[in-house]
Amino acid sequence: MSRAQQQIESLNASMRIVVLHGREPFLQSEATHRLAELLAAEHGDAARFSIDGETATLSDVLDELRSYALFEPHKLVIVDAADRFLAGDARRRPMEAYAAQPAEHATLLMRAETWRPGKFDKLVAAVGTVIKCEPLKDREAVAWCRDNAQARHGAAIERQAAELLVQRLGPGLSRLDSELAKLVAFSGGSRSITRADVGELVGRSREEQAWALQTAIMSGTPATAVAKLRELLDVSRLDTTLVMWAISDLLRRVHAAAQLLRQGASGQDLRRTLKLWGPTGERVVEVARSTEPRRIAQLLHEAVETDVRSKRGLGDAQRNLEALTLRVTDTIGCV
Numbered sequence: 001m002s003r004a005q006q007q008i009e010s011l012n013a014s015m016r017i018v019v020l021h022g023r024e025p026f027l028q029s030e031a032t033h034r035l036a037e038l039l040a041a042e043h044g045d046a047a048r049f050s051i052d053g054e055t056a057t058l059s060d061v062l063d064e065l066r067s068y069a070l071f072e073p074h075k076l077v078i079v080d081a082a083d084r085f086l087a088g089d090a091r092r093r094p095m096e097a098y099a100a101q102p103a104e105h106a107t108l109l110m111r112a113e114t115w116r117p118g119k120f121d122k123l124v125a126a127v128g129t130v131i132k133c134e135p136l137k138d139r140e141a142v143a144w145c146r147d148n149a150q151a152r153h154g155a156a157i158e159r160q161a162a163e164l165l166v167q168r169l170g171p172g173l174s175r176l177d178s179e180l181a182k183l184v185a186f187s188g189g190s191r192s193i194t195r196a197d198v199g200e201l202v203g204r205s206r207e208e209q210a211w212a213l214q215t216a217i218m219s220g221t222p223a224t225a226v227a228k229l230r231e232l233l234d235v236s237r238l239d240t241t242l243v244m245w246a247i248s249d250l251l252r253r254v255h256a257a258a259q260l261l262r263q264g265a266s267g268q269d270l271r272r273t274l275k276l277w278g279p280t281g282e283r284v285v286e287v288a289r290s291t292e293p294r295r296i297a298q299l300l301h302e303a304v305e306t307d308v309r310s311k312r313g314l315g316d317a318q319r320n321l322e323a324l325t326l327r328v329t330d331t332i333g334c335v
Contacts, residue, residue, distance in 0.1 A: 001147070002140045007131045011035050013042035015128035016102035019082070021115035022133035026173035028111055031131060036076060039107060043074035046107075050078045053085030053112075058094055061085070065098065065106045075106045082110035092120060099123035135237065141171035145180065149193065152177065153184040157193040164198045172237030209236050210246035213325075217250060218283040220333030222326050229325050233318055240310065240317040247324060248303045250284075255296040257288035287332055299328055 001009075004022070008031045011018065018035060020028045039046040047069035051061060061079055069075045079085055086092050100123055102108065108128075121130050136144060145162040149155055157165075157180070165183075169175050179202055183193045186201055209232055216228035232238045253274050260270055267285050270276055276284050288296075306324045310317040 001143065002136055004131055004133050005144070007129060008034055011038060011129070013038040013107075015107065016104070017099055017108045017110070017124045017128035019110045019112075019115070019121070019124055019128075019130040020133050021083070021112045021130070022135075023113055024133045024135045024173060026177065027131075027133035031133070032078070032109065032111070035107070035109060039074055039076055043072070045072045045074075047072040047075040048078070049075060050080070053079045053081035053083075053110075056085060058091050061108075062094065062098060065103050065108055068105055073105070076109060077106055078109045078111065080111050083112035083114050083116065085110075086116075086120065092118070096120050096123055099127065102127050135239075136171045136173070138166050138171055141166045141173070141176060144173065145176055148177070149180050149184065153180050155184040155187055155191070155193060157183070158195060160195045161193050161198045164195050165202060168198070168202050170237050170239065175237065209238060210242050213243065213246045214250045215280045217247070217325065217329045218280050218287070218332060220329060222329045222333070225325050225329040226322060229321060233321075240321060243321055244303070244307050244310070247321075247328060248300065248307070251296060251300040251303055251328065254284055254288055254291070255293055255300055257284055258291055258293040258296055261285075261288055262293065295331070299331060302327065 004024075004027050008027065011031065011034055015035075018031070020031050022028070036046065036048065049064055051064065056079070061077070064075075064077050086095060096119055098108075099120060115130075115132075117130075124130055142159070142162045145157055145165060146159065149157040149162075165176065165179060169179060180193075183197055183201060186197060187193055213225070213228050213232060216225045219225065229243065232243055233240070253276065256274055257270050257276070260273070265273075270285055270288070271281055274284075276282075303324060306320050309315055310320050
């Protein structure tokens with residue numbers, strides 16, 4: 001069980017402020033649901049109010065927290081995009097003052113993808129908790145599948161089946177949970193989900209999805225390439241490392257093809273040596289014929305530099321990938 005899962009399990013109704021931040025929406029949803037259930041059990045019922053932190057004023061939030069609900073003894077106030085709401089001292093300091101003395105009749109739940117730790121976190125720790133809801137590592141996701149297949153869907157899953165499921169889909173919990181429900185329905189809930197079940201019912205592997213980005217880039221249309229990139233990152237929840245590998249692998253093959261062509265290699269030799277199959281392979285050969293190896297080498301150097309910057313925390317990794325994807329696709333589109 002990951003640290004975030006342990007913290008979610010340890011939530012209790014006495015907490016007056018809970019902060020959930022990170023890029024795993026399923027964990028945020030689970031924590032929200034558990035907190036709401038705990039408050040309802042403790043207070044009989046709890047009114048729920050949602051506030052958009054991007055557009056809300058400081059008084060919108062504080063007034064809601066300090067006022068009483070009309071018919072329920074307790075209220076749950078949820079502020080989304082909380083990182084943007086707290087940007088700047090004009091809001092952060094009053095919220096720090098509130099965290100030092102929170103209202104007893106209200107629970108504040110703040111949710112965000114990104115978060116800047118500071119004094120507010122220390123004050124929250126005294127009256128609640130801060131939970132980092134980041135995507136699980138593959139091994140953690142495998143354990144999560146095995147724990148939750150039975151608890152959430154009423155059927156067990158074999159370890160090898162869980163490993164294949166994560167291998168194919170990645171560690172994104174929303175998609176894993178959806179596929180578990182489908183697999184349990186297929187099995188009738190009467191037996192363990194097997195590796196064969198996963199192989200038959202679950203779609204392409206993450207590597208195959210990453211290769212789809214190569215096809216989109218080779219189209220030479222930036223909008224197509226970026227749309228595929230966002231799909232892989234936001235929907236399929238692919239790790240940025242795998243996406244970077246897909247871009248770098250494509251550039252390496254184009255560069256190698258460009259060099260071999262200038263050394264007299266035939267198109268057939270290229271396809272066999274570099275495994276260039278299908279329409280994408282044909283496009284690689286076409287680009288290699290029309291582009292100087294030096295130009296592709298420069299793009300490959302940019303890809304390496306982008307990877308280094310992302311791993312050092314210089315800029316947002318996804319934004320870095322977007323910029324690189326646009327640059328590579330635009331260059332290819334000019335061929």
